[in-house]
Amino acid sequence: MPRLGTHAAWREAARALATTPPEAVDWGWQDRGASMFDAPLPVSSAALSVPKGFDALSRTLMAERTGEGFAVSHALLHRLQAERGLMSRRADPLVARAERVAKDVRRDIHKMHAFLRFKEVPGDGRRRRFAAWFEPSHRIEETTADFFVNRFGDMDWVIVTPEVTLRHLGGTLEMQAVASGRPDESDPLEQLWTTYYSNIFNPARLKLNAMRAEMPKKYWKNMPETAAIPGLVAEARKRVEAMQAAPMRAPRTAAPRQIAPIADDLPGLAVRLQACTACPIHCGATQAVMGEGRPQAPVMIVGEQPGDREDLVGRPFVGPAGQLFDQVAARAGLDRSACYVTNAVKHFKYIQRGKTRLHQRPDAAEIRACRSWLMQEIALVRPRLLVAMGGTAAEALTGRGTGVLARRGTLEETPFGLPVWITIHPSALLRMPDATARADARRQFESDLAAIPDMLKKQAE
Amino acid sequence: MAKMTIKDKLALLSDAAKYDASCASSGTSTRGSRDGKGLGSTTGSGICHAYAPDGRCISLLKILMTNYCVYDCAYCVNRVSSNVPRARFTVEEVVWLTTEFYRRNYIEGLFLSSGIIKSSDYTMEEMVRIAETLRKGGFRGYIHLKTIPDASPELIERAGLVADRLSINIELPTDASVKAYAPEKDPAGIRQAMGKVRLTKEDYSDRTHTGRRRGNFAPAGQSTQMIVGADAADDATILGNSTRLYSSYGLKRVYYSAFSPIPDSSSVLPLVDPPLMREHRLYQADWLLRFYDFSLDEIVTRDAGGMLDLEVDPKLAWALANRDRFPVDVNRAPKEDLLRIPGFGTRIVQRILKARRSGALGLEDIRRMGGRVRAARPFVVTRDHHPGARLDQADLRARFVKPKQMELF
Numbered sequence: 001m002p003r004l005g006t007h008a009a010w011r012e013a014a015r016a017l018a019t020t021p022p023e024a025v026d027w028g029w030q031d032r033g034a035s036m037f038d039a040p041l042p043v044s045s046a047a048l049s050v051p052k053g054f055d056a057l058s059r060t061l062m063a064e065r066t067g068e069g070f071a072v073s074h075a076l077l078h079r080l081q082a083e084r085g086l087m088s089r090r091a092d093p094l095v096a097r098a099e100r101v102a103k104d105v106r107r108d109i110h111k112m113h114a115f116l117r118f119k120e121v122p123g124d125g126r127r128r129r130f131a132a133w134f135e136p137s138h139r140i141e142e143t144t145a146d147f148f149v150n151r152f153g154d155m156d157w158v159i160v161t162p163e164v165t166l167r168h169l170g171g172t173l174e175m176q177a178v179a180s181g182r183p184d185e186s187d188p189l190e191q192l193w194t195t196y197y198s199n200i201f202n203p204a205r206l207k208l209n210a211m212r213a214e215m216p217k218k219y220w221k222n223m224p225e226t227a228a229i230p231g232l233v234a235e236a237r238k239r240v241e242a243m244q245a246a247p248m249r250a251p252r253t254a255a256p257r258q259i260a261p262i263a264d265d266l267p268g269l270a271v272r273l274q275a276c277t278a279c280p281i282h283c284g285a286t287q288a289v290m291g292e293g294r295p296q297a298p299v300m301i302v303g304e305q306p307g308d309r310e311d312l313v314g315r316p317f318v319g320p321a322g323q324l325f326d327q328v329a330a331r332a333g334l335d336r337s338a339c340y341v342t343n344a345v346k347h348f349k350y351i352q353r354g355k356t357r358l359h360q361r362p363d364a365a366e367i368r369a370c371r372s373w374l375m376q377e378i379a380l381v382r383p384r385l386l387v388a389m390g391g392t393a394a395e396a397l398t399g400r401g402t403g404v405l406a407r408r409g410t411l412e413e414t415p416f417g418l419p420v421w422i423t424i425h426p427s428a429l430l431r432m433p434d435a436t437a438r439a440d441a442r443r444q445f446e447s448d449l450a451a452i453p454d455m456l457k458k459q460a461e
Numbered sequence: 462m463a464k465m466t467i468k469d470k471l472a473l474l475s476d477a478a479k480y481d482a483s484c485a486s487s488g489t490s491t492r493g494s495r496d497g498k499g500l501g502s503t504t505g506s507g508i509c510h511a512y513a514p515d516g517r518c519i520s521l522l523k524i525l526m527t528n529y530c531v532y533d534c535a536y537c538v539n540r541v542s543s544n545v546p547r548a549r550f551t552v553e554e555v556v557w558l559t560t561e562f563y564r565r566n567y568i569e570g571l572f573l574s575s576g577i578i579k580s581s582d583y584t585m586e587e588m589v590r591i592a593e594t595l596r597k598g599g600f601r602g603y604i605h606l607k608t609i610p611d612a613s614p615e616l617i618e619r620a621g622l623v624a625d626r627l628s629i630n631i632e633l634p635t636d637a638s639v640k641a642y643a644p645e646k647d648p649a650g651i652r653q654a655m656g657k658v659r660l661t662k663e664d665y666s667d668r669t670h671t672g673r674r675r676g677n678f679a680p681a682g683q684s685t686q687m688i689v690g691a692d693a694a695d696d697a698t699i700l701g702n703s704t705r706l707y708s709s710y711g712l713k714r715v716y717y718s719a720f721s722p723i724p725d726s727s728s729v730l731p732l733v734d735p736p737l738m739r740e741h742r743l744y745q746a747d748w749l750l751r752f753y754d755f756s757l758d759e760i761v762t763r764d765a766g767g768m769l770d771l772e773v774d775p776k777l778a779w780a781l782a783n784r785d786r787f788p789v790d791v792n793r794a795p796k797e798d799l800l801r802i803p804g805f806g807t808r809i810v811q812r813i814l815k816a817r818r819s820g821a822l823g824l825e826d827i828r829r830m831g832g833r834v835r836a837a838r839p840f841v842v843t844r845d846h847h848p849g850a851r852l853d854q855a856d857l858r859a860r861f862v863k864p865k866q867m868e869l870f
Binding site for chain 2: 024084085088089090091093096110113114115116117118121128130132150152153154155171189191193194195196197199200201202203204205206207208209210211213214223225226229232233235236240243244246248249252274284286287309311312313314352353354355356357373379382
């Protein structure tokens, strides 16, 4: 096989040899003195089809230094003609061997992407020019070239390896298979880079084996920063001991955080609410969510608790249930901007399911713990009518939260005599799987909301 | 005072940045400069360009814009009461260093953090200017910006539009520790800032009615870091906090950083060697929670003191404590059960599921597929292997515990 254009040449030959038993073929590299072909190739058989994944794998295997990759690829191709599912059988000794060889090549490719170091050299004045010397373990120059073309698009560069030279000049890539020796160049930036390398290292956490496992010594001689390693290691213990022996300093005593003065208005209440730790829900929440709306609104709409979005935004009724409420209220002729909307419980209670937070109903103790905040809101807004949406709100306002479906559309009272209009919570609509039941419930919810303006009018008379 | 050279500044400001664990440059959108009009590329997976003797990967130029700071966080080398020399990079210096290092293939991009100077907004604006200048100059590499929690939403939005990743450090595992050690920091404010980043990212990824996205906001998501071993928080608390951060704010990663001695340290903190093994176990446990469907109370319980086992990895510890769930038949068990076998990673499990369709697997097959047979052997049944009574042996755990060895350095 030729040193460059290996994959195309191999494919051409393999196409002809697909049905020839692998034992009968001796693959080799052209530059190792292998004669082209001892016997003429058979005429290419009918169009071959290979499963997904084979092309990429064989492409990787081509770069294997000893030529084992050619033989393994050929053996795979040969067996694939009869065994369609072979590629997914990782336990098959041949597939396992191919993957092992490919893994070794891939690692070499990855290390060339990572450890190759460019040095700046004089350019043509239009584009800056850089040169690099790298000694790969496998014949990966062709495979890696694309990475460097895609990454260093606006500069000219030359990558020289002992066997191949890659030239990227004016945006065009050229490859040549020529033997080269290591050039002697330096770049003043190497000193700055070594400064960075030496200082980003934490002497208190030496882990030399972890370093060597990922950056084997064979790469070190062409990486400028590695010259600093022996010194860094030798000094590490001393530096840590010096830190530990140094006199310790007491921290500046910080001024205590300003605690909000107790204020008899809604903004003051909101500030104090943020500090609430009366029940355990606060631990999991981002923030307490205060009600909002017209300060002296005649109607206060009370929902259950903030949901995922309300918890992040810090405002009530902005999530899916809140948006549904807005839609239904608008159709029912209820002007939300004339209301004050809030929740019975101020922090988001949830359980974690994988990466999402699922709403969880607050229990009686939590509703009780939060009730004083709701009562303070009522005292400051002084609404004429309370609307309890769902069981939690009904419980917080009337003391009884059960059987809301039976109670909806009725008027009850708070212990201190304020009227409470009972309806369902819009999130209940969102959860109903049955479309007809959902449409019914939505109509009822809409008629509940539509009744509110009339009730207010009657109250005013 | 003589003017500092860029080398002096680099030494100081990278030294100050080394306590940030993150160096990831993965998970962002794919870009390139094949067109010749810019510099740099990202492929989705990161590249480690070097490794330091502390075993950590060097992928990004990780520096502080300045190590002046008005805060006095006890665990931080840059706190206002610390005696360390101070320095500050100009916008142009950071841009120059990043692109020159990048051109030489030393780095994947920039991780920029900063002490807080003047005000949160002033500091954040300067950091955003650096990232914006890089992008205007055609830089297409990776940018990670550490955001300042109480910076204005407009600045966070600008940051997310030029950076690949945003992060805000939670620093300590409990609100009480933050209040005790970082008096100027507000844990609730940090969470609110994370919430804002999540919401902004979601807003940007929503498609408009024409099916287009508004823009690419922090495509590699957000991450955070917690310091381990500076306060008394146990592993259960730390991992509980992480799972909550993952689910609440959609974090890509929570980094755990073993607290290590710092120069000019504060007297309120311990100066012991960093608990590196504990840090390692936390990462393993974090992995089990995210990719192996373990729940928190399976991995660490308060009854067991709330700490992970330092001698064996958390999956093996779980298997040893739940032997009634084993042996698992590799050729029949569902995916969930395969994922719980010690020595099997997610990729091996995928391979097993595919391969067993065409015939029963033996131990040697599993070894060929890349499974760690030594760890799995007592817990699996295969075509040619049954652990028999080995699972009941009292000394099963001892077989996995390495004999103690003296540290070499």
